[in-house]
Amino acid sequence: MNILVFAKRVAATQEEELRIRDEGAAVDLSKVPFKINDWDNYSVEEAVRIVEKTGGTVTAISIGDAESDEVLRRAIAMGARDGFLVSSGEIFHDPGVRSRLIQNFIRKENIPFDVIFTGVQSEDDQFGCVGGILGACLGLPYSSMVIGIDAVEKDHMIIRRELEGGLQERVKIAVPCVLSIQSGINEPRYVSIMGIRKASKVERKVFQAADYAAPASAGIEVVRWTYPEKKGGATMLTGELDTVCGQLLGILKEKGVFQ
């Protein structure tokens, strides 16, 4: 089974203070660390596990600037055979534009595959769209929220989709197909610095996004970036750690959950 895995380098903003620049025109990410999208880490792992059992290859593909090569080296260290960088400095806020670019790339370069993996969503933009649009553009069956792959056959797979409240749905899907992988599907292997250094010796091919760009007739555009509306918010407990923890215990007592 040959699997293409799309992996994105994202801003890790969970612990960062984010600032909007130029009166809403841009978000300042200059001081923010970057890493592989969490969901893509799970999907690289899943692809490598399948290929370890069935044979075939995993190809990791990232669209972005030269820095995205970091994600490819990591994927190779995890077991991908190839890493392709579709190089682009341009901003695509429209997941449709991005999916069509990927579609053109796969077709033009004639890249053979049985299955395409994307993550359910990217941590930064949270569109959760690239996989679905791509599946539809390629005319392939699609499933998102894939939390388990129970069987891999030549012409089909049995997968589990995650629904709400802990419920799952078992689905039979024909191959070739596009699947968006949900976090928690596996336990991704540890990647050492040594491993990444070794992976750096494997050649990564670079393609130019401009060669595959599709003229977009429909699309979305960001008019402005804003901060969330404040909803009143919490009463902050302040002071020394002793005081704050004392206050916290006071609240627990008042609510009757702790004596």
Added chain:
Amino acid sequence: MSYALIIAEVRRGVFEERNLDSAGIAALLGKEAVMLIPDGAYEAGNIAETVVKVKVAEEVFLNPLNLKNILGQVFAARGNPDLIVFTHSSFGMESAAYTAGAFGFPVVTDVSGYDKEKGVFLKSYYSDKIFGEFKASGGPVVISVRSGSFKEFAVDKAAKAEEMEGAAPVETRTFVEYVEEEKADVDITKADFLLSVGRGIGSKEEIPAYEDLAGRLKAVLSGSRPVIDKMWLPKPRQVGTSGKTVRPKVYLAMGISGAFQHIAGMKDSECIIAVNKDTEAPIFQYAHFGIIADIHKVRDKLKEIVG
């Protein structure tokens, strides 16, 4: 004719409450609403001008490949809508993207606000730290709406009933069965006091120390999704849309940022206390009390005081 097409989310015979948000945004935009729903005895209420029952089974309807064919039929019969609305859920996320791709329509997901004056949709970025104002052009815009965002705008409507035959189901993706969650050792939905830990705890090695704290406080330990994904805690302890919805007397969140999928599972708790080192963490918008501190230090101090 200009109208909003609402694709109802249903599951195992239940009409999801989230559909009210879909109806709400259609009303907010002043659109006549047509709602599609599969065959079945659903309590859909009167939230659209027209409710079209598509005579296919629920599992057929909830499959984006079938839905594409059904939508093709609807567009042929009624013309294109201006707006196609899904819930932002396991069903809606999947089908909104696929629909946009299949018809070449623009798409904005996880919409949680609409600015009427500017005509822009608000969408979260970076787990709610920033919002983008989006304009769509070149066709009916497909959106998925965040649960709880628009339900207050839903109004009573005529709900004229219609029926249509659905296209034959595809064979390339088919429903097999539902799989229930593993049995739990404790039921976190029954607890009065939950100590909930997030990715901020850093590693699995920290779990015993939080278990110990929970023990001393007589709280039950639960977690956000990353903690469960990493197998630091078992799945039945997950709070949020894809885990459990909880309403304890006290919900003490440590190292949880406050993504909407998490918030949706705990926002109705009587008292929410959040501990986080990031002053901008969105969870402080939903908490009653907040502490800006290192969670490990708070943990150790609490243990010291409680003994």
